[in-house]
Amino acid sequence: MKIAVFSNKPYTERSFRQANESFGHELVFFEERLNAETVSLAAGSGAVCVFVNDELNAEVIKALSELGVRLIALRCAGFNNVDLAAAEKWGLSVVRVPAYSPYAVAEHTVGLMLALNRQIYRAHMRVREGNFSLEGLLGFDLHGTTAGIVGTGKIGSVVARILNGFGCKLYAYDVQPNQECLELGVRYISMDEIYRLCRIITLHCPLTPQTYHLINAESIAKMQDGVMLINTSRGALVDTRAAIEGLKSGKIGYLGLDVYEEEADLFFEDLSNQIIQDDVFARLLMFPNVVVTGHQAFFTQNALTAIAETTLENVSAFERGECQNIVLCQKVVCRCKES
Numbered sequence: 262m263k264i265a266v267f268s269n270k271p272y273t274e275r276s277f278r279q280a281n282e283s284f285g286h287e288l289v290f291f292e293e294r295l296n297a298e299t300v301s302l303a304a305g306s307g308a309v310c311v312f313v314n315d316e317l318n319a320e321v322i323k324a325l326s327e328l329g330v331r332l333i334a335l336r337c338a339g340f341n342n343v344d345l346a347a348a349e350k351w352g353l354s355v356v357r358v359p360a361y362s363p364y365a366v367a368e369h370t371v372g373l374m375l376a377l378n379r380q381i382y383r384a385h386m387r388v389r390e391g392n393f394s395l396e397g398l399l400g401f402d403l404h405g406t407t408a409g410i411v412g413t414g415k416i417g418s419v420v421a422r423i424l425n426g427f428g429c430k431l432y433a434y435d436v437q438p439n440q441e442c443l444e445l446g447v448r449y450i451s452m453d454e455i456y457r458l459c460r461i462i463t464l465h466c467p468l469t470p471q472t473y474h475l476i477n478a479e480s481i482a483k484m485q486d487g488v489m490l491i492n493t494s495r496g497a498l499v500d501t502r503a504a505i506e507g508l509k510s511g512k513i514g515y516l517g518l519d520v521y522e523e524e525a526d527l528f529f530e531d532l533s534n535q536i537i538q539d540d541v542f543a544r545l546l547m548f549p550n551v552v553v554t555g556h557q558a559f560f561t562q563n564a565l566t567a568i569a570e571t572t573l574e575n576v577s578a579f580e581r582g583e584c585q586n587i588v589l590c591q592k593v594v595c596r597c598k599e600s
């Protein structure tokens with residue numbers, strides 16, 4: 262099938278071209294993000310391959326349908342950027358990559374915790390300048406520390422295993438407790454108890470209307486003074502303005518973000534020669550106890566290979582009339598089931 266790959270980067274193209282040697286799809290790569298202005302690039306393609314910040318709103322989906330596109334193949338797990346009601350209305354199926362490497366994201370999450378706790382980024386800059394003072398770099402042992410994992414699916418459960426190795430005391434909140442976590446000794450408690458008990462809180466639930474701004478002024482007020490908050494899931498789980506107030510008051514002692522609610526205008530591009538126009542984001546970067554990475558938690562060789570292979574296999578399965586990794590199926594006769 263001809264697939265229009267949007268938001269292309271050299272690393273995306275390399276992994277997709279390599280994986281496609283076993284699939285034989287016709288791939289066309291576009292650096293452009295998919296939106297109302299760029300949707301015409303999909304003309305002649307049966308599928309579009311999109312990523313986290315492509316805009317699959319009703320207008321774009323209607324245009325895709327009119328161009329003859331039948332399938333939206335997400336090369337990521339989350340699908341919060343797709344208007345599923347519009348896809349249903351305009352007859353487009355949606356597939357995704359539900360799991361590629363939970364280890365990649367979980368390991369980056371714990372990397373943020375360690376970097377923040379031991380201030381490795383600041384220590385590195387100091388030592389480079391010949392400043393060997395330890396003042397201001399005091400950390401705490403992870404061993405024995407209470408950590409709360411919000412969402413114990415594929416990624417959250419790996420985070421639980423890693424933090425268990427550090428000797429953390431583990432708590433979790435999930436609408437569906439995970440058996441593996443229970444066996445590990447993770448205690449499921451309410452969100453209010455997570456806020457009250459946990460020195461580290463790490464978010465691994467999807468972005469849905471229920472979880473939008475889960476972390477807001479009210480929830481931050483319930484947290485321990487000096488809490489460490491980590492978000493490698495989706496930016497809009499956190500009300501950034503409320504987090505900034507929490508940082509200013511000292512309520513939040515450490516903030517680690519791999520995602521940001523307005524990241525679509527910033528992340529994945531080299532803007533180092535431009536003036537950042539987003540004042541909220543710029544304020545975040547001024548805090549010494551904030552580490553932001555640009556949505557790179559997934560970014561390992563293993564994950565890129567798995568993403569490319571699964572996406573291309575999803576398209577092949579769709580061509581064969583089968584459904585796998587389906588978010589929304591539009592076939593009249595279908596044996597689809599989530600795999």
Ligand code: NAI
Pocket residue numbers: 338339359360363366411412413414415416417434435436437465466467468471472493494495519520556557558559560
């Ligand atoms: P998953 O579907 O395996 O797990 C999500 C868990 O969240 C499930 O156990 C589910 O029951 C739980 N959940 C759903 N609603 C909830 C709620 N209201 N409160 C608490 N828990 C709730 O997903 P996976 O693979 O673990 O990914 C988690 C998130 O990580 C994804 O939604 C995605 O947004 C993000 N992600 C970020 C990446 C990055 O590079 N930063 C890469 C991949 C995923």
